[in-house]
Amino acid sequence: MTNKSKYFISIMFLAFIGVFAILFWVVPKSDFSPKEKRYLQTFPEVSATTLTDGSFESKFEDYINDHMVMRDAFMGINSYSNLIVLNNGSDGVYKCKNGYLINKPATNERLDLNLSVVSDFQQKTGIDTSLMIVPSTGYIMDNVLPHIHEKYNDDEYFSTINKYCSENNLSNIDLRNTFNANKDNTQIYYKTDHHWTTKGAYLAYNQLCSKWNIKPATRDKFTIQTANDFLGTTYNTSGFWLNESDTIEIWNNLNNKSTCSITANGITTKYNSMYFTDQLKGADKYAVFLNGNNPITTIKNPDCKNNKKLLIIKDSFSHCLAPFLSENFSEVTLVDMRYYKKSVSEEICSKTKFDKVLVCMELDNFLADKDFAFLE
Structure with a gap:
């Protein structure tokens, strides 16, 4: 692989990450997920207590996961990809016969x-x-x-x-x-x-x-x-x-x-x-x-x-x-x-x-x- 090819792949990867990082903060966020029928994590409170007891870090990670751009699409890709590699049930649910x-x-x-x-x-x-x-x-x-x-x-x-x-x-x-x-x-x-x-x-x-x-x-x-x-x-x-x-x-x-x-x-x-x-x-x-x-x-x-x-x-x-x-x-x-x-x-x-x-x-x-x- 040439140096130009290496640079191109690196630039594309960084651009991909950058675009999604920008979209994460720009795209309006919902409080509720209709597909999952649950309320999503809100931005956690910032205080000396939450920063020292680890709760801010944990909730911030949930906040990022819940509001990731195209989250539903990536969930679907992950689930069907698991089927292809014979990893049915990896997300806690088996895809079964007759639509179950x-x-x-x-x-x-x-x-x-x-x-x-x-x-x-x-x-x-x-x-x-x-x-x-x-x-x-x-x-x-x-x-x-x-x-x-x-x-x-x-x-x-x-x-x-x-x-x-x-x-x-x-x-x-x-x-x-x-x-x-x-x-x-x-x-x-x-x-x-x-x-x-x-x-x-x-x-x-x-x-x-x-x-x-x-x-x-x-x-x-x-x-x-x-x-x-x-x-x-x-x-x-x-x-x-x-x-x-x-x-x-x-x-x-x-x-x-x-x-x-x-x-x-x-x-x-x-x-x-x-x-x-x-x-x-x-x-x-x-x-x-x-x-x-x-x-x-x-x-x-x-x-x-x-x-x-x-x-x-x-x-x-x-x-x-x-x-x-x-x-x-x-x-x-x-x-x-x-x-x-x-x-x-x-x-x-x-x-x-x-x-x-x-x-x-x-x-x-x-x-x-x-x-x-x-x-x-």
Whole structure:
């Protein structure tokens, strides 16, 4: 290679870096990423404290990464390049058959601890408590996974859950057999999102009703509204921008006149529906169910005369399940421990007499959740 060629390559490289450096500061920056459905890092505070404790450096690095010019394009190039070199899943999401994007397996961080907290909560409140932990998508949909993938250890985790519940007088609803028996004729999980579909939630609802000896609402009671172009959380983190979108189904019993009250930041707002269809126009279409994540949500069905009350300790999987349960309970209260930072037993259970408690969460979340301490 001649000296001129070396200089040319060096100059082009420096020009490339320079142009992107200029564009980084010139191009307007967004606060929110519609593709990733998250708020981006703002410019960090500059102070003696942040400079000495390392927080400025860490947040400034996140700031640069979040606002890199053409960030979405580079994410896509990286993801598809990994496929070419047989490195599927390197960014935490497997590109699978039939259009599925599936998160890699989670690791067990706090399973034993969280189980013990649930048991202590039942003993403290005296309320009949059930667990319904949702199996991971990769475990159930193993038939679409790439040939090379990490092992999903759901069987090991559910063995621990079943044993613990049996020994500690906790009721457990194990969905593995039901989901495996229905996965070939029912789409149980979204293809671009980690949540179960409304059909998947309805399967779980039926098994739960059977366990509790209550009569489930039949499918013919529901009018089904569909919304297309749903791209969920796994899509947003994967970089596989060419993947086809999903369809959301809203199963609405038009005779169910339940109201929905949401408490956030100390303010309670009442709504006349459990479904927030305006959310279908926004970035997070899954928020059509119960208006997304909130500390406390209460559903009241005036036509359910049994006066029974259910408390659900939940993550967002419960959002499309709760409307089904409103058919059987006059009041359903959902508490999200990620946002509610008070003692549930002392602040909620002491004020309302619940007939049952349901802990309904995705397995991955239950394995890692650090907020269960607030349950007691």
